Amino acid sequence: MSFETQNAMPNAVLVGFTIRNKRDERNALDDPLEELRLLVDSMVVGIAGEVFQRNMTIEGRTLISAHLLELAKNEVARTGAGLLCVDDTLSGSQRANIEDYVGCEVLDRTEVILQIFALRAQTSEGILQVELAQLTYLLPRLKGRGGQELSALGGGIGTRGPGETKLETDRRVIRKRISNLSKKIEQLGQRREVQRRKRRQSGVPLIALVGYTNAGKSTLLNTLSGPGKPEAYTDDRLFATLDPLTRKAYAAPLEREVLITDTVGFIDRLPTELVAAFRATLEEAIFADLLVIVVDGSDHDWLRKLEVVERTLSDIGAGGIPKMTVFSKSDLYPDPSEEPGEIVISGGDLMNGLRLSAVTGDGIDSFWEDVCQALKA
Numbered sequence: 133m134s135f136e137t138q139n140a141m142p143n144a145v146l147v148g149f150t151i152r153n154k155r156d157e158r159n160a161l162d163d164p165l166e167e168l169r170l171l172v173d174s175m176v177v178g179i180a181g182e183v184f185q186r187n188m189t190i191e192g193r194t195l196i197s198a199h200l201l202e203l204a205k206n207e208v209a210r211t212g213a214g215l216l217c218v219d220d221t222l223s224g225s226q227r228a229n230i231e232d233y234v235g236c237e238v239l240d241r242t243e244v245i246l247q248i249f250a251l252r253a254q255t256s257e258g259i260l261q262v263e264l265a266q267l268t269y270l271l272p273r274l275k276g277r278g279g280q281e282l283s284a285l286g287g288g289i290g291t292r293g294p295g296e297t298k299l300e301t302d303r304r305v306i307r308k309r310i311s312n313l314s315k316k317i318e319q320l321g322q323r324r325e326v327q328r329r330k331r332r333q334s335g336v337p338l339i340a341l342v343g344y345t346n347a348g349k350s351t352l353l354n355t356l357s358g359p360g361k362p363e364a365y366t367d368d369r370l371f372a373t374l375d376p377l378t379r380k381a382y383a384a385p386l387e388r389e390v391l392i393t394d395t396v397g398f399i400d401r402l403p404t405e406l407v408a409a410f411r412a413t414l415e416e417a418i419f420a421d422l423l424v425i426v427v428d429g430s431d432h433d434w435l436r437k438l439e440v441v442e443r444t445l446s447d448i449g450a451g452g453i454p455k456m457t458v459f460s461k462s463d464l465y466p467d468p469s470e471e472p473g474e475i476v477i478s479g480g481d482l483m484n485g486l487r488l489s490a491v492t493g494d495g496i497d498s499f500w501e502d503v504c505q506a507l508k509a
């Protein structure tokens with residue numbers, strides 16, 4: 133079944149903002165709603181309209197200002213959209229207040245990401261992790277939601293205990309489900325641990341491809357593992373990969389086989405509780421001998437995204453693993469003199485990274501040389 137047929141969501145209006153007196157790299161972007169647009173498109177939802185306010189003053193009840201709320205309401209009315217997607221984290225009551233005013237369903241940024249994850253999860257572990265992430269995010273936000281999300285979770289929701297309010301029952305049932313899911317995921321994690329120990333004993337090095345979503349990790353994995361193997365799924369949508377995939381590849385300079393693993397992409401402003409829910413998936417990166425940070429060098433916004441990746445790696449405890457950075461999609465760089473590779477970044481450091489293309493094969497030989505150097509070191 134394609135994603136398209138799974139999802140029957142109405143068209144959406146996008147809402148974004150930057151906050152007054154708050155440092156925000158997005159203030160420097162020409163198109164600060166670009167990422168939310170890609171996310172909503174990846175959720176297979178059409179975009180009906182967009183509203184954005186720079187230097188907004190936060191309004192506690194709705195997070196967004198009265199002015200932006202008015203703009204959003206008008207845009208929903210004008211376009212007949214059935215969904216409003218807000219590019220930030222909302223509390224349960226903020227979301228309910230916006231829904232009341234605008235008159236259509238509201239999803240915040242994290243709920244959009246979770247919706248994409250739910251569409252993409254394929255393996256049983258991936259599906260369990262997505263449900264855990266959804267419930268963990270939902271639990272503190274239950275208040276103000278009409279309870280429809282519980283029916284959306286499917287059957288198995290228990291009945292109300294004596295003297296319990298609907299909200300208390302919902303919370304209790306969700307906590308129990310969270311604890312069951314965590315146990316199941318932990319059991320699967322133990323199985324992984326056994327596999328990892330075996331690998332370590334065999335001495336085969338493990339290289340993890342990490343990076344921002346859509347950087348080109350899965351495409352690179354396919355190129356590195358060579359023809360004739362089932363291909364990792366690649367797509368010009370965000371979070372194409374949810375379940376990690378490990379492949380053998382022959383490292384010619386080392387004259388031996390290595391293992392390469394693809395990982396779920398990172399993204400800016402992903403709440404830490406969600407990162408924790410994906411810990412099992414990310415463990416593939418945490419236990420690698422070498423991390424290859426894949427940066428889409430054709431993306432004008434690559435530096436901000438690289439910073440997000442570096443921050444996330446240290447958050448998940450992978451900060452100390454040897455790393456190398458490569459710039460992917462070199463066939464798309466418009467002007468060779470503007471290619472990344474040697475770029476002075478804000479602190480004055482020189483950013484050195486190999487340029488390669490998984491599509492043309494350019495730079496792949498040098499990639500293996502660099503990997504072997506790094507593994508020997």
Ligand SMILES: Nc1nc2c(ncn2[C@@H]2O[C@H](COP(=O)(O)OP(=O)(O)OP(=O)(O)O)[C@@H](O)[C@H]2O)c(=O)[nH]1
Pocket residue numbers: 343344345346347348349350351352365366367368369370371372373374396397398460461462463464488489490491492
């Ligand atoms: N032209 C060109 N396109 C590329 C290259 N590498 C990847 N792409 C394209 O970039 C898009 C994203 O590639 P993926 O390999 O799915 O990216 P990813 O990093 O695995 O993304 P997620 O799984 O979503 O995190 C796809 O449309 C690829 O075809 C490249 O070297 N050159």
Ligand SMILES: [Mg+2]
Pocket residue numbers: 349350351365366372373394
């Ligand atoms: Mg991928």
